[in-house]
Amino acid sequence: MFPHKSPGCDQRAAIKDALRRQGVTLADVAKSLNISAATVSIVLTGERRSRRVAEHVATVLDSTVDELFPGIYPSTEACS
Numbered sequence: 001m002f003p004h005k006s007p008g009c010d011q012r013a014a015i016k017d018a019l020r021r022q023g024v025t026l027a028d029v030a031k032s033l034n035i036s037a038a039t040v041s042i043v044l045t046g047e048r049r050s051r052r053v054a055e056h057v058a059t060v061l062d063s064t065v066d067e068l069f070p071g072i073y074p075s076t077e078a079c080s
Contacts, residue, residue: 016044020034022061032056046072
């Protein structure tokens, strides 16, 4: 569904497009998290990191943080 590379213009566009198809804007994501749409945007571009934003976007898109932001956020699963 999403290209597996670091977030950039293509990745941000793919995520925004997927959100749009779900009827969700960056402003909607921001409002759900009580943050600014600009904050959501800079997380999607990779300028800043926020697991909270990444997890919320992944949930909205019925995806995973690893799929949307490959290699950006370490897994939270315990090491065996």
